[in-house]
Amino acid sequence: MQADNPSYFKTRIAPTPSGFLHLGNVLSFAITAELARRGDAKIILRIDDLDRERVNPEYLRDIFDTLNFLGFNWDEGPRDAADFEQNYSQLKRLEMYNKFLDKLCQKDLVYACTCSRKQLNEGVDCKCFDKNWQLSTPGAAWRIVTYKDTVFIKNYQGEVTEMQLPGSMQNFVVRKKDGFPAYQLTSLADDLFYGIDLIVRGNDLWDSTIAQHVLAKDLGLDEFGKITFYHHPLLTGEAGEKLSKSAGSTSIKHLREQGKSPADIFNLIAEMIKPELIAENWQQLAGAIV
Ligand SMILES: [Zn+2]
Numbered sequence: 001m002q003a004d005n006p007s008y009f010k011t012r013i014a015p016t017p018s019g020f021l022h023l024g025n026v027l028s029f030a031i032t033a034e035l036a037r038r039g040d041a042k043i044i045l046r047i048d049d050l051d052r053e054r055v056n057p058e059y060l061r062d063i064f065d066t067l068n069f070l071g072f073n074w075d076e077g078p079r080d081a082a083d084f085e086q087n088y089s090q091l092k093r094l095e096m097y098n099k100f101l102d103k104l105c106q107k108d109l110v111y112a113c114t115c116s117r118k119q120l121n122e123g124v125d126c127k128c129f130d131k132n133w134q135l136s137t138p139g140a141a142w143r144i145v146t147y148k149d150t151v152f153i154k155n156y157q158g159e160v161t162e163m164q165l166p167g168s169m170q171n172f173v174v175r176k177k178d179g180f181p182a183y184q185l186t187s188l189a190d191d192l193f194y195g196i197d198l199i200v201r202g203n204d205l206w207d208s209t210i211a212q213h214v215l216a217k218d219l220g221l222d223e224f225g226k227i228t229f230y231h232h233p234l235l236t237g238e239a240g241e242k243l244s245k246s247a248g249s250t251s252i253k254h255l256r257e258q259g260k261s262p263a264d265i266f267n268l269i270a271e272m273i274k275p276e277l278i279a280e281n282w283q284q285l286a287g288a289i290v
Contacts, residue, residue, distance in 0.1 A: 006039060007039050007040045007041070008040070008041035009041060009042070009195060009197045009198075010044060010195055010196050010197060010198070011036050011041045011043055011044075011197075012032070012044045012046045012191070012196050013074060014045075014046040014048060016047070016048045016051065016055075017047060017062070017063060019054075019251075020059060020254070021062060021066045022251050022252065023252070023265070023269050023272070025066075026070060027269050028200060028201065029072055029282065030266075030269075030282035031200050031232050031286050031289065033072055033073075033282055034283065034286030034287060035156070035200055035230060036198070037283075039198060042075040043074045044074060044075065044077045044194050045063075045067070045078060046088075046194065047077075047088065048190075049089055049091070050183075051183070060084065060085075061081045065253075066252045069256065070252070071281060072282065076194075101174065101175055101185070104144060104174060107218065108145075110142045110145070110175075111132070111133070111135075111143055112128060112134065112140035112143075114140045128140075129143075139177050140177065141175060141177045142173065142175035143172065143173055143174065144172060144174045144215065146165055146169075146172070146214060148165075149214055150162055151163055151164075151165075153213060154228050155228070156198070156229065163213075164210070165214055168207070169211050174215070184208060184211045184212055185215060187208070187212060188215055188221070188224060192223060197226065198227070198229075199230070200229075200230045201232075202233075203233055203234055204234055205231065209229055212224065230290075235273070255268070262280075266280055266281055266282065266284065267279060267280065270288065273288075273289065274288075
């Protein structure tokens, strides 16, 4: 443990209700809770629900069931699914997101893309920027014009990392085909809205971290650059593959149905990290890692 822990105002646990929570999510929550404890920060539960095709009420309830079962507490945010729908859904903040989209339009930084997912998956080169489609084209996504900008990311470990947007993220989508703002924009907007100054997420989200810094720069939101980031290693399965929500056997719901206790679940995660590691609660698990 560090002798001198920096203090923070607020961090967040931010799951998406598009699958049952799995062991990898729990590791992330444990690290978040531990860094909040060390930094004397409040925790907000922030749930992303604008992926309207994939969001499912059963998955939403699963978030609360799992957090309560495993003994995670939070200071701010919805207490249950009904409270979420009524008071915290991202649908309540569409006006804020749309203002950011308007600002990008005013700065002439977005263009409409009519490529289908299938075309993009097949590697078809998107030529939509040159085609200059109307932004109002039905079913078009909006992409942001990205340049080879450098962004600076403040790391928990103390240093500032200079990063560039990877090729796969160039001209990322800021408004989806369904008309809703895309993840990078809503995540950035919500973190600023809630006054977050510490973000804990997996190493797989580095690209998003960079994209969000690019977006913040374009929007003139300097305060986003003051947020501290902690990217943690991911849990991997036996074959070394990344755990995903589709891997049903690692879902907490499934493990509970098998009769596993919270201690069993924390031990399972601990074992995946180091065979000799024993952890019966999130405090022990995170304490052994960060
Ligand atoms: Zn396109």
